[in-house]
Amino acid sequence: MIDSNCLQEVPCLTKQTTGQKFVKKKPTKKPQLRPTLKLNIDTLDSEGIGQARHENKIALVQGAFPGETVIAEVEHEGRTHVYTKLRRVLRNAPQRTANNPCKKELECLGCPLIGMKYQNQLDYKQQRVEKALADQSLLREQLVLPTLASEPAIAYRASAKLVFGRKREKVLIGLYKRGSHEVIDTGDCPVHHPLINKIIKVVKEEVEHQSISVYSSRHKNGLLRYLLVRVSPENDKAMVTFVSNFRDLQQLPKLGKWLMRKVPEVIAVHQNVNSSTGNVILGQETIKLHGLPDLIDQVGDIKLRIGPEAFFQVNTLQAARIYALVRQWAKLTKRDSTIDVYCGIGGIGLHLAKDAGDLIGIEYVEQAVRNAADNAKLNRLENCRFVAGDAAEQLSRQAAQLKNLRLVTLNPPRKGCAEELLQALCAIAPPQIIYVSCDPASLARDLRILVNAGYLIEQVQPVDMFPQTAHVETVVELKFKGEDAE
Known part of the structure; x- marks a missing residue:
């Protein structure tokens, strides 16, 4: 009988195929198992990621929705947040769809809402806009309209x-x-x-x-x-x-x-x-x-020549609906002049030019300005002019040259309008402003400045440009009221 106390660890030996020499075989390392957490999801953040409380920290679980209980694997733990990967849903929320079209949802992570019923996605985006306005004390009852749905909500990215x-x-x-x-x-x-x-x-x-x-x-x-x-x-x-x-x-x-x-x-x-x-x-x-x-x-009503370097909206049908909405709210006549700031390749401006007397588009990127001018020719619109340069400087300069400036449209990047631009805009005080935004937080910040300068928010229309994601476009109409704006 062998005494177990005398046993020693013996190296694993293997023969080489070329001879009888024995060599040590390295033991294979077992993969370390990451800890898992059982979490109750409370809310979605601005990126559409599920949030839960865990030991005085916020646990983030993409693909999980409010009301759900989930098992999530910890990928990284920071000072205030725990970043996890969804492993299993123990209790489904009512807004979870039974027919998720994506098989790679938890690998790709590009569409955090793709497992949510579409109407619930629209409601969430409306609430995002309402919360941003409320944070700036701008929200009034029924000010924000229901989110304009994308048709289709799948296979929409062009x-x-x-x-x-x-x-x-x-x-x-x-x-x-x-x-x-x-x-x-x-x-x-x-x-x-x-x-x-x-x-x-x-x-x-x-x-x-x-x-x-x-x-x-x-x-x-x-x-x-x-x-x-x-x-x-x-x-x-x-x-x-x-x-x-x-x-x-x-x-x-x-x-x-x-x-x-x-x-x-x-x-x-x-x-x-x-x-x-x-x-x-x-x-x-x-x-x-x-x-x-x-x-x-x-x-929509215009043709656009899009070059390999040009930026243009990924959802063509929803872009056309935004342009039509801006044109509808503008109600321009041939007596009116308008300025389109952050005009890009001319999407908004060219639609407005069909009704306006004169239109000037302002854009920092020179190639986009050349594209916009080419698009005006393509659509046989001769009442357009596009200039490149700093938005605030050009707005002041161009406004001084126009007669009967009735409308300024804004379509800035995600960070919103530059402070200098808003100051120049308030100094000009056009009767109407239409602001097209891709970020509710920067939009609300800029609207607070405009309201303080005497503008009244007339209507707010969220538009679902990116179904299955948390992003939302918003179109806002403002009119100058002076001291009576609020």
Whole structure:
């Protein structure tokens, strides 16, 4: 009988195939199990992520909704927040849908509300706008209208900016995992226009087949960095841009040629060169490889020529509804002048120009100004003028040259209007302002300044531009009332 007290740990030995020599075999490490928490979800934050209390901290659980009890795995614990991954729902909330269209919801994390019934999404977005206004003491009863639904709420994205990655020999095209450079392959994404998914599939196959290198953020080498696709739903045509780490006129023209052959709906292929090491997607140089120089889309009552570097809304149908709403609220006549600030490629301004006497568009990006001027010619609108420069400076200068300025429209980026612009706007005091916003918090902050200057908020219309996400566009009409504004 062997005395267990005399047993010693013996190294694991294995034979090499080339002889009888024995070598030590390294023990395999067992993966460390992360702790899990049982959480009761109380609210959604502004990003649509479920929140729960845990030991005086806020636990964040994407994909979980208020009223649910869930099991979540801890990924990182900070001083005030615990970041987790949803593992199991023990008790479903009434707003959870039984037919989630996405199989990669908890990997991709791009659509935090995709498991929620659509009407509940609309209600949540209306509440987001109401809360932002209430935080600035601007909310009145029935001031905020019900959120304008997107039709459709799936397969609505006409634009995609995706990153290339590689796992072993497999090419990935998708999004970065939050807080990392790990690429999550989005596959057949349910919110993309079907033509985008078709293009992604073919590009992935051809990059693998042609053995084209993919950029590594770790090693700072490789060719392909991003894939940009823009679709015209009206015409069922697409423009594709390959963002590369360096200029390449051998592999990418061949890739573009094969893509146009396999997907004839692709009518334009470009290469953009971005050798920077940051997270900016586009570089300074764009080269047309095949087909047309841009994509023409019909948006509402106007045609828009959209270049490979131009910014335009991802939901074309909802963009058209916003433009129509702004035009309806404006009620311009040929006696009226208007200024469109942050005009981009002219979407709002060109719709207003159909009714107005004169329209001036102001935009900081010179290429967008050139696109807007081209779009005015495309639509045979001769009462438009677009200028590049600082918004506040140009607003003051252009307003001084216009007769009967009745309306100023604002469509700023997420951070809202610059303080100098709002000061210039209040000094001019046009009778009407229409503000199109993509962030309720910056919108409410700017509205407080305008109300303090004598404007009254007439109506507020949330618009669901990005179904399945927490983002909401808001259109606000204000009229100058002087001291009686509040």
